[in-house]
Every structure is written in structure tokens, then in C-alpha cells.
Amino acid sequence: MGPRSGPSTLPQVVFLANTALRPVAPVGRRRRTTAMTTSDRTPVHELSTDPPPTHRDGWMTITFSVAACAVFFALLAVGLALRASDEEAAAGSAGATGSQTVQVELGDLYVEPASISVPAGTEVIVEVTNAGAMPHDLAFEGDTSRGTKMLDPGETETVSLGVVETSSEAWCTVPGHKEAGMVMAIEVTGGDTEQASAAGGHDVATAAPGADGNAVIDFNAAPADGWAPYDPTLAPAPGGTEHEVTWHMTEEVIEIAPGVTQELWTFDGQVPGPTLRGKVGDIFTVTIVNDGQMGHSLDFHSSKVAWDDEMRTIAPGESLVYQFEAKHAGAYMYHCGTAPTLHHIGNGMHGAIIIDPPDLAEVDHEFVFVQHEFYTGPEGQPGDLAKMQDDEWDAVVFNGYVNQYVHAPLRVEQGERVRAWIVNNGPSENSSWHVVGTIFDTVYFEGAYSLRPDDTRGGSQALALQPAQGGFVEFTFDEEGFYPFVTHKFSNAGRGAMGLFQVGDVELPEGASH
Incomplete structure (x- = not known):
């Protein structure tokens, strides 16, 4: 749920509490003071005919004041709680922007689309369909176990990547298919890191440099003992048709x-x-x-x-x-x-x-x-x-x-x-x-x-x-x-x-x- 719209709830609660604490006259008729003017313009105070307040009226005033204070602090606590709830909702909304479903097609040596772009904090759901003529799968960088199984032609599987925060890649794990171009870039925007990976669609991609870590042949070396060559002798064509x-x-x-x-x-x-x-x-x-x-x-x-x-x-x-x-x-x-x-x-x-x-x-x-x-x-x-x-x-x-x-x-x-x-x-x-x-x-x-x-x-x-x-x-x-x-x-x-x-x-x- 998103943050509440409109003014904060806390000022409204404070207003109600202040209203509750205003002085309240005691029950009964109040004494009135009226200014009078004589001919020599000297003020004269006329006493009210109301009876004076009793001890019972004082206790009622004190009791009401205590009750008003209790109401004030109760309403203040409610306001603070509502404000905290509003802030949590706002923070939650900023950290998760919802979900996004992406449809991905696996063909024979391509992934379509070749790249997707999603806001940071989005839950990404991927619907993967094998539109090729051979089995393919889609594995995701960081945790390949989240990927699809090996999909037969025409088969579809839906996987959730959870909430994504950084850019990554996905690829087909069949040997040679990633190098041939079956790679999809997942570009995350608005996060702390935006490191989109480049990937081609139907074009043939370049694999990692082969020189690093690849086996090196010594053309002057001799085979070990027990080695046997491939027999090049060609037998005559067998009989029959x-x-x-x-x-x-x-x-x-x-x-x-x-x-x-x-x-x-x-x-x-x-x-x-x-x-x-x-x-x-x-x-x-x-x-x-x-x-x-x-x-x-x-x-x-x-x-x-x-x-x-x-x-x-x-x-x-x-x-x-x-x-x-x-x-x-x-x-x-x-x-x-x-x-x-x-x-x-x-x-x-x-x-x-x-x-x-x-x-x-x-x-x-x-x-x-x-x-x-x-x-x-x-x-x-x-x-x-x-x-x-x-x-x-x-x-x-x-x-x-x-x-x-x-x-x-x-x-x-x-x-x-x-x-x-x-x-x-x-x-x-x-x-x-x-x-x-x-x-x-x-x-x-x-x-x-x-x-x-x-x-x-x-x-x-x-x-x-x-x-x-x-x-x-x-x-x-x-x-x-x-x-x-x-x-x-x-x-x-x-x-x-x-x-x-x-x-x-x-x-x-x-x-x-x-």
C-alpha cells in the first residue's frame, strides 16, 4: 500500500487535544460582572445574584481537566502511531516498485529480446518459450539454479528472479550456444549499480578470449608409452547391397x-x-x-x-x-x-x-x-x-x-x-x-x-x-x-x-x- 495522501494525521490529533483542554465553566449559573457608570462617571460593580460556587463544583472541574489530559495523550499516541505507519508505507513503496513480467523467446542460437530494462527494486518474472527446433534453457547469472529446465521445442516455463537490484545476464547452457549468441542482458536502472551486459540477438557473439587458460600443443613432444595411432587402413567395400x-x-x-x-x-x-x-x-x-x-x-x-x-x-x-x-x-x-x-x-x-x-x-x-x-x-x-x-x-x-x-x-x-x-x-x-x-x-x-x-x-x-x-x-x-x-x-x-x-x-x- 502506498503512502496516505493529504495532510499528516498528527496535526489533526493535536488540534482535537487542544480543544479538549480548553477551560470549561463549572456547572451552574455563572457570576456576571457588568460595568455601570454614574453621573460622576465612577464605575460601580453590581454583584450577581447567583449563589457562590460550592466544593462540589471545584472537584468536578479538576476531574474534567484530568480526563481531558488523558484524552490528549491518548490521541497524541494514536497520531504518532499513524505517522510511523505512514512513514513505513512510504519507505516500503520507495523500496519496491512492483513486479514486471517479461516474455522471452529462445530460438536456435538467439534470445529475443536480447536485453531487458527494469527499475531497481522490481520483482522480475520471466516467461520463457522455446521457439527453436532443438532443446534450450535459460540460466541466470549469480544463481543458475533459478533458471529453467531444458525446454523441448514449443515448451514454456515461468520463473521468478525475485527483486532485482543489479544488472546481470542470462544465457542458454547448451555447450556453444552462449558463445554463438544465446545471451540476454538484464539492465537494472536507478539502482546503486547499473552495469548492463552487452549481448547480441540473432548475430553471432564473440566468446571469451580463447588464449587464456586454453591447452597449448608442443609439436615436438612424443606420445607416452602405450599410445596407439588411429588406423588409416581402408578395408574393401563389403559384399552385398x-x-x-x-x-x-x-x-x-x-x-x-x-x-x-x-x-x-x-x-x-x-x-x-x-x-x-x-x-x-x-x-x-x-x-x-x-x-x-x-x-x-x-x-x-x-x-x-x-x-x-x-x-x-x-x-x-x-x-x-x-x-x-x-x-x-x-x-x-x-x-x-x-x-x-x-x-x-x-x-x-x-x-x-x-x-x-x-x-x-x-x-x-x-x-x-x-x-x-x-x-x-x-x-x-x-x-x-x-x-x-x-x-x-x-x-x-x-x-x-x-x-x-x-x-x-x-x-x-x-x-x-x-x-x-x-x-x-x-x-x-x-x-x-x-x-x-x-x-x-x-x-x-x-x-x-x-x-x-x-x-x-x-x-x-x-x-x-x-x-x-x-x-x-x-x-x-x-x-x-x-x-x-x-x-x-x-x-x-x-x-x-x-x-x-x-x-x-x-x-x-x-x-x-x-
């Missing part, structure tokens, strides 16, 4: 370089994910099970299916069947397409699927190399989305580990024919795959041959691939020895994109480099 697999999507802490671990988001617990292989016309049925803590999805570049069906995001605990016919040959990428897709790919959710071209020739060895980048976050934590947004990769690797085939060279023999399938999964950097010391006599790029062995003395030195492009090259080694393979963008060769072919029973000379 129908292929069924089940993959579990999980978050795993995995070593990506000697002594450096990151929380990677995986298909079936590995980065890159399992490689699939088949022929044109084959049917693939892939069941994905989300055993992780966030929404995930699957996008096969080798398929022709509706984006809003097989490629939809599934929540933790859900599963989805993705079925398609391989209608075109090629070396394809697959990946998680859940927003922010950049974060999911950059944090490990990608792999390769090989669809053989018709009449593919036999070779002695087949390897698959998936080139991709790492953007380190803190040790054991997910990669830094801000770095991904700024193309500031920490490492470029083949098959998930820095320089792993330098530490574990791939053995072949002199004169054997090698086919190397290369898929650049990015998410952002290009590739120029090259083997030092040999020449490619066969090049297959994005579904077509650009060079075959029977072409008259033609050769190729590198396979150039942008992100989400793939192909293969074939070659032989004329001499025993070691042959480095790299991306010929040498700044990236020095960041982990290097390996060795060991041809014959040879030893690497100490201090050898390229």
Missing part, C-alpha cells in the same frame, strides 16, 4: 596431441568417426543413438534426403534411423548438423564415407586420411568456439592426432601401388595433399577422374581440397626410404599435418626433417 550400422553419439575426453586432451563430441567414441564404404546403388541404414548430454544430428553428404527428416536433431536418450541409397560415387564427408554446426564439426563430430566408382582398380594398399582442425579449449574441455569463428586453429591433423604418422610411420614396400583417399572435413581450412618424393599417376576428385595411369606421361603433385571435398590419388615408391606426406600449405604442416611412409626395412636418420 545393404549395410546396417548403429553409432552412439557421446562426449569423450580424448588425447589429440602428446599430453593434451580435449572433450570431443564423437560418433561411436572416436574422432574422426567410423569410415563407411560401399558401391553405387547400395542401401545404408545408420541408426544413431544419442548417449550424450546435448542434442546431436547426422548429415551424410552422400545422401539425397530431406534435411528436416533424417537430419533432424535428436535429444539425449533419443535415437533416429537414417536410411539412404548411394546414388553417386565419391569421397564424402558426414557430420553433425546441430547448431552451431561449426562447433560440432570443430569439436570432432565428422567422418568419411567412400562410395567406390565403378570398376575401381585393385591396389596393394588403401589408406584414408581425414584432414581437420583442432581449436583448443582448456585442458579436458570442449574446443573454443570463438577461435573457430575467427579461423584461429591450433592444429591441423590427419585422423585426429597431431603428427601421429610421424610417430608411427605407415609401412609399404618398394614398387607397391598405394591409393590414398583424402577427405577434407575442415571445418574451415583447405588442403593440398602431397607426398614428398613421388608423383601421382592417378587423381580422382569430387566424383571424376582428372588423371589415369594410361594417360601419356601425365603426373600430379598435389590433391587440392576445400572443406567438404574429397577424392583419391594413386602412386608408387621407386626407392626404399622415408617419404613424408603433408598438406603443402606449410604453415599447417608445421601444426601437425604431417606423416611418413616407410618404404622397406629402413631407419629414420637422426635429425631428419623436411
Whole structure:
């Protein structure tokens, strides 16, 4: 209740008390005094004929006076009490300006409105609706337990922030969503502190600086004893025309370089994910099970299916069947397409699927190399989305580990024919795959041959691939020895994109480099 309007109550009470204390004549007829004038103008007083007052009249006067005093002090106490009540009401009104209800919409990588402004002392009630296609929540700075639960698409929840006195922020806690722009500023005006936080709406926001506290890779370090490389050997396409697999999507802490671990988001617990292989016309049925803590999805570049069906995001605990016919040959990428897709790919959710071209020739060895980048976050934590947004990769690797085939060279023999399938999964950097010391006599790029062995003395030195492009090259080694393979963008060769072919029973000379 607000303060009383109009004049204060206390003066009114004092007026009543003063009235009560005015002298009151005794009961009975009063003595009158009348001025008379004689002829010589000398005043003469005429005595009243009323009888003189008695003792009873005096006691009545005293009694009435005492009663009037009691009334005065009683009314004064009431007035003081009313005044105190008025002051308390006024103080209460100044400290609380009521409540304000705000409707907030969570979309896929935005919060609307991006900021709200409320007076200090206001009780803030927030009605949060998930208008996106994937689960979202809204946590509040200072006490994230006051936030919403994880809301499914279309779900609404109302939360009270209580009386707010200082500015703060709210954000979605799904990994990567805050960095991608799902932040709302709560600006409190008129309080002791007004420290509104800046936040974007649908625009992509910049995350905290990645350099502070992020893992640092030593490119000269060696793996610990017991380390094993990712096997790049590619088995022939399986028989039959129908292929069924089940993959579990999980978050795993995995070593990506000697002594450096990151929380990677995986298909079936590995980065890159399992490689699939088949022929044109084959049917693939892939069941994905989300055993992780966030929404995930699957996008096969080798398929022709509706984006809003097989490629939809599934929540933790859900599963989805993705079925398609391989209608075109090629070396394809697959990946998680859940927003922010950049974060999911950059944090490990990608792999390769090989669809053989018709009449593919036999070779002695087949390897698959998936080139991709790492953007380190803190040790054991997910990669830094801000770095991904700024193309500031920490490492470029083949098959998930820095320089792993330098530490574990791939053995072949002199004169054997090698086919190397290369898929650049990015998410952002290009590739120029090259083997030092040999020449490619066969090049297959994005579904077509650009060079075959029977072409008259033609050769190729590198396979150039942008992100989400793939192909293969074939070659032989004329001499025993070691042959480095790299991306010929040498700044990236020095960041982990290097390996060795060991041809014959040879030893690497100490201090050898390229």
C-alpha cells in the first residue's frame, strides 16, 4: 500500500487535544460582572445574584481537566502511531516498485529480446518459450539454479528472479550456444549499480578470449608409452547391397596431441568417426543413438534426403534411423548438423564415407586420411568456439592426432601401388595433399577422374581440397626410404599435418626433417 495522501494525521490529533483542554465553566449559573457608570462617571460593580460556587463544583472541574489530559495523550499516541505507519508505507513503496513480467523467446542460437530494462527494486518474472527446433534453457547469472529446465521445442516455463537490484545476464547452457549468441542482458536502472551486459540477438557473439587458460600443443613432444595411432587402413567395400550400422553419439575426453586432451563430441567414441564404404546403388541404414548430454544430428553428404527428416536433431536418450541409397560415387564427408554446426564439426563430430566408382582398380594398399582442425579449449574441455569463428586453429591433423604418422610411420614396400583417399572435413581450412618424393599417376576428385595411369606421361603433385571435398590419388615408391606426406600449405604442416611412409626395412636418420 502506498503512502496516505493529504495532510499528516498528527496535526489533526493535536488540534482535537487542544480543544479538549480548553477551560470549561463549572456547572451552574455563572457570576456576571457588568460595568455601570454614574453621573460622576465612577464605575460601580453590581454583584450577581447567583449563589457562590460550592466544593462540589471545584472537584468536578479538576476531574474534567484530568480526563481531558488523558484524552490528549491518548490521541497524541494514536497520531504518532499513524505517522510511523505512514512513514513505513512510504519507505516500503520507495523500496519496491512492483513486479514486471517479461516474455522471452529462445530460438536456435538467439534470445529475443536480447536485453531487458527494469527499475531497481522490481520483482522480475520471466516467461520463457522455446521457439527453436532443438532443446534450450535459460540460466541466470549469480544463481543458475533459478533458471529453467531444458525446454523441448514449443515448451514454456515461468520463473521468478525475485527483486532485482543489479544488472546481470542470462544465457542458454547448451555447450556453444552462449558463445554463438544465446545471451540476454538484464539492465537494472536507478539502482546503486547499473552495469548492463552487452549481448547480441540473432548475430553471432564473440566468446571469451580463447588464449587464456586454453591447452597449448608442443609439436615436438612424443606420445607416452602405450599410445596407439588411429588406423588409416581402408578395408574393401563389403559384399552385398545393404549395410546396417548403429553409432552412439557421446562426449569423450580424448588425447589429440602428446599430453593434451580435449572433450570431443564423437560418433561411436572416436574422432574422426567410423569410415563407411560401399558401391553405387547400395542401401545404408545408420541408426544413431544419442548417449550424450546435448542434442546431436547426422548429415551424410552422400545422401539425397530431406534435411528436416533424417537430419533432424535428436535429444539425449533419443535415437533416429537414417536410411539412404548411394546414388553417386565419391569421397564424402558426414557430420553433425546441430547448431552451431561449426562447433560440432570443430569439436570432432565428422567422418568419411567412400562410395567406390565403378570398376575401381585393385591396389596393394588403401589408406584414408581425414584432414581437420583442432581449436583448443582448456585442458579436458570442449574446443573454443570463438577461435573457430575467427579461423584461429591450433592444429591441423590427419585422423585426429597431431603428427601421429610421424610417430608411427605407415609401412609399404618398394614398387607397391598405394591409393590414398583424402577427405577434407575442415571445418574451415583447405588442403593440398602431397607426398614428398613421388608423383601421382592417378587423381580422382569430387566424383571424376582428372588423371589415369594410361594417360601419356601425365603426373600430379598435389590433391587440392576445400572443406567438404574429397577424392583419391594413386602412386608408387621407386626407392626404399622415408617419404613424408603433408598438406603443402606449410604453415599447417608445421601444426601437425604431417606423416611418413616407410618404404622397406629402413631407419629414420637422426635429425631428419623436411
